Amino acid sequence: MQRMIEKAGVLVEALPYIQKFRGETVVVKFGGSIMESEIGYRNILKDVAFMECVGLRPVLVHGGGKAVSKQMREAHIQSDFVHGLRVTDEQSIGIVESVLNGNVNPHLVDILLENGGKARGIHGEDIIQVKKHSGIDPETGAAIDWGYVGKVTRVDIEPITAFLNADIIPVITPLGRGEDGHLYNINADEVANAVAQALKARKLVFLSDVPGLLKDPEDTSSLITSLRTGEVEDLIERGIIAGGMLPKIKGAVEALKAGVTKVHLIDSAQPHSLLLELFTDTGVGTEIVH
Ligand SMILES: Nc1ncnc2c1ncn2[C@@H]1O[C@H](COP(=O)(O)OP(=O)(O)O)[C@@H](O)[C@H]1O
Numbered sequence: 703m704q705r706m707i708e709k710a711g712v713l714v715e716a717l718p719y720i721q722k723f724r725g726e727t728v729v730v731k732f733g734g735s736i737m738e739s740e741i742g743y744r745n746i747l748k749d750v751a752f753m754e755c756v757g758l759r760p761v762l763v764h765g766g767g768k769a770v771s772k773q774m775r776e777a778h779i780q781s782d783f784v785h786g787l788r789v790t791d792e793q794s795i796g797i798v799e800s801v802l803n804g805n806v807n808p809h810l811v812d813i814l815l816e817n818g819g820k821a822r823g824i825h826g827e828d829i830i831q832v833k834k835h836s837g838i839d840p841e842t843g844a845a846i847d848w849g850y851v852g853k854v855t856r857v858d859i860e861p862i863t864a865f866l867n868a869d870i871i872p873v874i875t876p877l878g879r880g881e882d883g884h885l886y887n888i889n890a891d892e893v894a895n896a897v898a899q900a901l902k903a904r905k906l907v908f909l910s911d912v913p914g915l916l917k918d919p920e921d922t923s924s925l926i927t928s929l930r931t932g933e934v935e936d937l938i939e940r941g942i943i944a945g946g947m948l949p950k951i952k953g954a955v956e957a958l959k960a961g962v963t964k965v966h967l968i969d970s971a972q973p974h975s976l977l978l979e980l981f982t983d984t985g986v987g988t989e990i991v992h
């Protein structure tokens with residue numbers, strides 16, 4: 703009996719949050735590292751189905767970088783990353799497309815369906831326009847050519863909102879269409895950020911394999927629980943925000959400027975981290991605010 707009363711208490715604690723967020727759009731970026739643990743990602747997708755069931759409008763954007771690299775290894779193609787972005791030639795874009803659109807995306811949709819959620823995949827290239835990504839190597843001053851890697855210029859939100867209005871969870875792949883009609887590979891964090899901005903989402907949540915932003919990436923107890931956009935530049939200069947955290951936090955700053963109220967970085971390994979962050983008083987991970 704005591705346990706049942708405790709369970710009811712948990713539900714009641716969630717009530718003000720459910721009321722606050724009902725009808726609000728939350729973009730969830732599902733990092734490829736999560737897919738290393740099947741139990742872990744199945745639980746997260748159950749949380750996403752729960753969110754939809756209690757009236758939020760979750761939109762899932764997924765990565766799958768590790769699955770792409772594995773497939774490339776099997777095809778004896780080397781994966782080269784420059785400043786965190788995969789150098790993508792004609793052969794690699796074929797693999798990126800088949801792994802993300804053909805494999806990862808339908809798998810995630812199927813699990814949401816198994817959990818009683820309604821979900822549909824959206825191939826990024828059907829809604830995202832890009833220009834070719836460009837950059838200069840700070841050391842040599844030479845232009846960097848990533849091949850078929852795109853920078854988002856436009857997101858057509860109509861198919862996403864049509865699904866949301868029909869209580870369907872959209873599940874989006876990080877691919878885009880260039881002005882030349884070609885398929886382009888896009889960093890999934892960037893896609894999540896662009897989708898959150900285009901939808902004017904209330905929240906953007908990055909789920910990854912670390913507890914959040916750490917002062918010392920080697921020390922999981924050094925979690926920064928709250929961060930203001932004004933502090934970001936200094937943390938980048940000090941090398942604390944680096945590697946995979948750079949696109950997430952830079953994206954967070956842009957999204958907050960564009961009207962997203964809060965960005966969260968949370969750990970997929972912690973059971974129910976998504977629900978804890980959204981529906982409890984304490985929360986987990988790092989929250990980033992303007
Ligand atoms: N200060 C930091 N705090 C936490 N993680 C960091 C930090 N700096 C760099 N990282 C790296 O960022 C990684 C998460 O980003 P990424 O590899 O892109 O994950 P995902 O594919 O899940 O989006 C972590 O595994 C960690 O190696």
Ligand SMILES: CC(=O)N[C@@H](CCC(=O)OP(=O)(O)O)C(=O)O
Pocket residue numbers: 732733734735764765766767768770786787788798851852876887888889890891
């Ligand atoms: C241009 C670029 O690097 N694209 C990424 C797209 C997938 C991705 O971002 O996956 P994660 O979120 O799991 O890292 C890639 O090819 O790996």
